[in-house]
Amino acid sequence: TFTTEETESVTIERDLLRHAANLDKLISETGRDASNNPLPIHLPRVTKETMDALIAWFNEHKDDADWVEKKDEDNKIEDIPDYDKQTFDAIDQQILYGLIIAAELLDIKPLFDSTCKVVAGKLNGMTVEQMREYLDVECDFTEEELKTIREENEWCNS
Amino acid sequence: KEEAAPLSVHVHKTPLRKVPAVSANRLPQSILIHIFQYLQLKDLRSCMISCRHWFNVLSQEDSLVWRSHALLSLPQCALSDSSLLAETKSYKAKLRALAHAWNPKDSSKHNYVRPNLLTMHRHPVAQSTDGIRGKRGVSSGVHAYEITWEGPLGTVAVVGVATKHAALHCPGYVALLGSDDQSWGWNLVDNSLLHNAEQLGVYPRVNNPPKYQVEERIRMIIDCDSKCVYFERSATSEFLGIAFSSLPPVKLFPAVCAVYGNTEVSMVYLGPATMG
Numbered sequence: 425t426f427t428t429e430e431t432e433s434v435t436i437e438r439d440l441l442r443h444a445a446n447l448d449k450l451i452s453e454t455g456r457d458a459s460n461n462p463l464p465i466h467l468p469r470v471t472k473e474t475m476d477a478l479i480a481w482f483n484e485h486k487d488d489a490d491w492v493e494k495k496d497e498d499n500k501i502e503d504i505p506d507y508d509k510q511t512f513d514a515i516d517q518q519i520l521y522g523l524i525i526a527a528e529l530l531d532i533k534p535l536f537d538s539t540c541k542v543v544a545g546k547l548n549g550m551t552v553e554q555m556r557e558y559l560d561v562e563c564d565f566t567e568e569e570l571k572t573i574r575e576e577n578e579w580c581n582s
Numbered sequence: 583k584e585e586a587a588p589l590s591v592h593v594h595k596t597p598l599r600k601v602p603a604v605s606a607n608r609l610p611q612s613i614l615i616h617i618f619q620y621l622q623l624k625d626l627r628s629c630m631i632s633c634r635h636w637f638n639v640l641s642q643e644d645s646l647v648w649r650s651h652a653l654l655s656l657p658q659c660a661l662s663d664s665s666l667l668a669e670t671k672s673y674k675a676k677l678r679a680l681a682h683a684w685n686p687k688d689s690s691k692h693n694y695v696r697p698n699l700l701t702m703h704r705h706p707v708a709q710s711t712d713g714i715r716g717k718r719g720v721s722s723g724v725h726a727y728e729i730t731w732e733g734p735l736g737t738v739a740v741v742g743v744a745t746k747h748a749a750l751h752c753p754g755y756v757a758l759l760g761s762d763d764q765s766w767g768w769n770l771v772d773n774s775l776l777h778n779a780e781q782l783g784v785y786p787r788v789n790n791p792p793k794y795q796v797e798e799r800i801r802m803i804i805d806c807d808s809k810c811v812y813f814e815r816s817a818t819s820e821f822l823g824i825a826f827s828s829l830p831p832v833k834l835f836p837a838v839c840a841v842y843g844n845t846e847v848s849m850v851y852l853g854p855a856t857m858g
Contacts (some may be wrong), residue, residue: 472700501620521606524613536616541607544620547629555632559606573630573637576854579681579718580627 467526474522477515481508481535483521491533501541501548508538608783623677624650633667641672641674650675653694660698667700669728669816669852682718682727682836686853689714690751693840701732706843711758713740713750713840717850719833725804726855727836728816729847732797735771736842739794742767742776743804743811743829744837758839765837766826770794775825785813786822803855804834 431532467475484507501540504512520539527536547555556563565573609617618640626647630637640647652673660666662678663824665685670676684702686695690712690849692705702714716727729741740759748764759767760776773791775782784791794800799816810827814820838847 428731437807517606521609524793528613539615540616541620544617547617547625549625550628552628552631559633561605561633563632566638570631574627575723577627577630579678581622581704582681582717 429433458473464518467529470522471518473516476525476536477511477519479522480511485534488534499537501544504538504541505534508526508535509542512539512542552556583780593769597737608635611642614639615642617645619650623651637743640680642818643674645842646679648673648806656680656855657699658698660700664699666806666848667696669850670699675853677849681715684714684849685717688717688746688750688835692751695757696846701846701848702838703846704733704840704844709753709755711752711754711756711839711841713744713748713758713837714752715744715746715748715835715837716851718837718851719746720804720806722806724803724807724855726852726853728799728850729802729836729838730792730797730799730849731770731838731845733845734796734842736840736845737771738839738841739770739845740767740776740814740839741770741800741802741847742826742837743802744834745830745834750837752837755841759837766812766829767839768825769836777826782826785825801852802835802836806831806834 433482451502470478485505512523520542524539524543527539534552546558550558608762614636621629626640626753630640639645639674642648656676667679670679680699683700684695689695689702690700692707692710692712693702693714694705695714704712704849713818731739731741736755736759738755740757742765744759744765744787748762749758751760752761755775757767757769759765761779763778765777767780768785769776771794773793774784775785801814801816803812803814805811806829807831808827809829809831810824811829812824813822815822835858836849837853838849840847
């Protein structure tokens with residue numbers, strides 16, 4: 425059983441959750457109630473929409489092979505399962521971030537991998553102005569600071 | 583062993599509170615580094631400039647981001663050489679050194695750059711003086727380079743700076759670097775300073791300056807703001823005095839020229855420096 429920030433509680437079949445490596449640890453940490461049922465696991469910063477997307481992801485991937493950590497040079501940004509690519513490219517950014525956070529919390533490595541790659545894919549090739557628009561922030565550096573950072577990192581452009 | 587919980591959804595009608603919007607710029611460092619590791623260096627630079635939080639995350643120079651880029655770009659032989667990159671303390675610094683390294687495309691054809699990407703090697707070609715420039719020139723700020731002459735010096739072994747126009751090859755054995763107004767050189771063999779084909783005196787400016795020992799590490803500092811070049815002995819950080827002053831406000835590249843067959847020179851960019 426999971427509760428989210430908006431106090432919905434959702435009960436999920438255990439074997440859907442097999443990619444969540446942290447689960448046993450979380451369950452033992454949250455303990456049990458008086459009748460020896462496991463207490464609900466609270467997921468901070470996760471909305472209902474994120475929860476729905478998460479459950480959909482679990483359903484899609486429940487029969488996947490166990491996650492194998494790839495070496496850096498083999499782990500390419502394009503390596504995303506089709507379902508993940510199509511779904512995550514289209515969903516709301518808030519839900520995408522929610523999924524990343526949930527994936528980190530529950531240690532769901534394949535989901536964490538896909539979602540991070542999708543965000544990286546969006547940032548790929550953006551100008552600074554485009555990045556700030558994507559982040560919805562104003563520049564929070566002084567002119568002086570900007571100049572220094574630009575110059576000291578000019579070599580990155582080669 | 584846990585039993586499978588029933589598949590049912592239990593929904594409360596009244597939400598306690600709305601989750602505040604998550605913005606990518608407030609994602610925690612632990613998540614951001616996993617996103618940044620997939621970006622190219624030029625995009626990482628843009629990320630650093632976008633907002634302070636991302637800049638702070640990317641200022642951790644040994645994080646997963648810089649480590650994975652370094653491991654992909656730097657040859658194993660360079661990374662595992664315990665002394666070559668000793669002065670570049672972080673993965674980011676190592677990447678930066680690579681960006682400033684000897685340029686195999688801006689060299690006499692008689693030189694090549696070794697697989698470690700940081701050491702140049704001169705072929706044993708008779709009657710030829712051969713030079714090479716670093717990949718990046720500088721025209722503002724203060725920049726330090728660690729240079730190690732690793733092979734025999736021969737009669738001419740000049741370390742210094744050059745504009746992009748300076749010649750990198752000529753027949754015979756001459757002090758090519760410093761032979762015109764496009765380069766400035768310190769010949770380690772006789773300790774003479776050269777520019778515009780003139781000998782400007784002996785350096786360091788003491789009586790009987792010590793001879794350069796092969797494999798000794800020296801630091802060359804190009805100070806574009808004060809328009810001068812000076813050297814230090816790396817081992818002791820001993821300042822050897824200003825070698826060249828009144829440099830023109832143009833892009834200057836680290837450069838060497840050599841005449842001895844199979845001699846080698848390593849150059850590792852150390853980054854911006856403060857005047858010592």
